[in-house]
Amino acid sequence: MPLMTFEAAIADSATFAKRHLLLGNGFSIACCADIFHYGSLFAQADFSSCPEVKSVFTLLGTEDFEATIRALENAALILPAYVPDGAGAITKMQVHSIALKEILIQTIAGNHPAVPPEIDDTKFWACRAFLSHFLATGGQVFTLNYDLLLYWTLMHDDNPFRDPINLAKNDGFGNDEDDPDAEYVVWQGEVGAHDARVHFLHGALHLFDSGSELKKYTWVRKGVPLVEQAREAIDKNAYPLFVAEGTSAQKKAKIRHNAYLYQGFKQFTANARIGSHCFFIFGHSLAANDDHILTRMARGKFRKLYVGIYGDPASVDNQRIMNRANELAEQRQEKSPLDVQFYDAATAQVWG
Missing domain, CATH: 3.40.50 (Rossmann fold)
Known part of the structure; x- marks a missing residue:
């Protein structure tokens, strides 16, 4: 039809x-399309910290980050059944699956329109x-x-x-009641966000979990482009909520x-x-x-x-x-x- x-x-x-x-x-x-397609992200990604991961994409015949993360995690689960002494490989797969998530975040931030x-x-x-x-x-x-x-x-x-x-x-975010003039806004909690x-x-790239609260970066509060704020945070090993x-x-x-x-x-x-x-x-x-x-x-x-x-x-x-x-x-x-x-x-x- x-x-x-x-x-x-x-x-x-x-x-x-x-x-x-x-x-x-x-x-x-x-x-x-030249930025947000998985193929575009893959082409721009820096795999220098874990070069084996790039080979995993090739072996799987995909440029899908989530599919590759899933494959690494599943392989780490089943490898003990076939390689009893493969603890080192298992640890490496687990480390690389975490690293791949960070590479994805860095790649999106690095190639996002400014x-x-x-x-x-x-x-x-x-x-x-x-x-x-x-x-x-x-x-x-x-x-x-x-x-x-x-x-x-x-x-x-x-x-x-x-x-x-x-x-x-x-979207459920508003002023921090303890710091209403902060350069960011915070999630208001379940009750406050009920009308979101x-x-x-x-x-998302502009949402950061500080541990005590969830912050949303804004341009109007800081006068700095959101992507630049996200890149600065990532450079300090603070990753957005993904x-x-x-x-x-x-x-x-x-x-x-x-x-x-x-x-x-x-x-x-x-x-x-x-x-x-x-x-x-x-x-x-x-x-x-x-x-x-x-x-x-x-x-x-x-x-x-x-x-x-x-x-x-x-x-x-x-x-x-x-x-x-x-x-x-x-x-x-x-x-x-x-x-x-x-x-x-x-x-x-x-x-x-």
């Missing part, structure tokens, strides 16, 4: 009380129009991306030649051990349980390493899921995505059926 247009999907979803959005890496790739003006205004205006279907109508946006593009879009001025778009931007509408489910674990179970475990991440996860789950709501997915491959998120959709009660498909629907990758989406519907209980519709992601014109 032909794919729906995004416009038709939005019109079709008008019967629901709220529509929510789940963003995957395709959201960022659509804006800056400031919003590096991206054309028309792209931000188009993205704000896209997000308005969710954040201007009572819905919420959940992103699995680490970069700053969503945050920059929310902070960007509207097109001066059109009516302004009232996007809800609350934007959730970075896997962390969930780059290999498997879904490992990701879920890390989420459960961080109050901010767990609150976002609970918000996603809570909305998935409301029958009068619907969800859109854009730029996500529905891969198994995000099953901790996807199974919440399968176990939910919302009635309709709109999944963006980019390119030829008959391609191997798109057929896998469509089959996976239909599997989520098949897992539903009979009293809460899930209708899955596929739309042409290109027609959303997310970045113009």
Whole structure:
């Protein structure tokens, strides 16, 4: 069957009380494919600290960081069954899996656009129009991306030649009550963040866990570009809050051990349980390493899921995505059926 247009999907979803959005890496790739595609990150990554890891990518035939992290962690688990005296190799694999997560963070920070003006205004205006279907109508946006593009879009001025778009931007952060003039804002906790509408489910480049609190770096407070602030912190071995674990179970475990991440996860789950709501997915491959998120959709009660498909629907990758989406519907209980519709992601014109 032909794919729906995004416009038709939005019109079709008008019967629901709220529509929510789940963003995957395709959201960022659509804006800056030369930066945020895994292949681009792999080409820019510095593996000098653990050169063997580059060979692991080659042996696996992939440039996917998460898949390689997962392979290293799984190999460390099963190696004792085959090499009883392989303790040294096991330790090295475990060390390298941790190092690879840091390489990923450093590579994203090192190649990220430095400031919003590096991206054309028309792209931000188009993205704000896209997000308005969710954040201007009572819905919420959940992103699995680490970069700053969503945050920059929310902070960007509207097109001066059109009516302004009232996007809800609350992400649960506010002034530190002990230091209201600090150069950063802090997460307000579960109660204070209850009304948050934007959730970075896997962390982000501008979120740093200081131990006692979760800080969000801002440009307006410090006058220093966010990417520069992140690079400075990384140079001092302070890493942003990232969930780059290999498997879904490992990701879920890390989420459960961080109050901010767990609150976002609970918000996603809570909305998935409301029958009068619907969800859109854009730029996500529905891969198994995000099953901790996807199974919440399968176990939910919302009635309709709109999944963006980019390119030829008959391609191997798109057929896998469509089959996976239909599997989520098949897992539903009979009293809460899930209708899955596929739309042409290109027609959303997310970045113009």
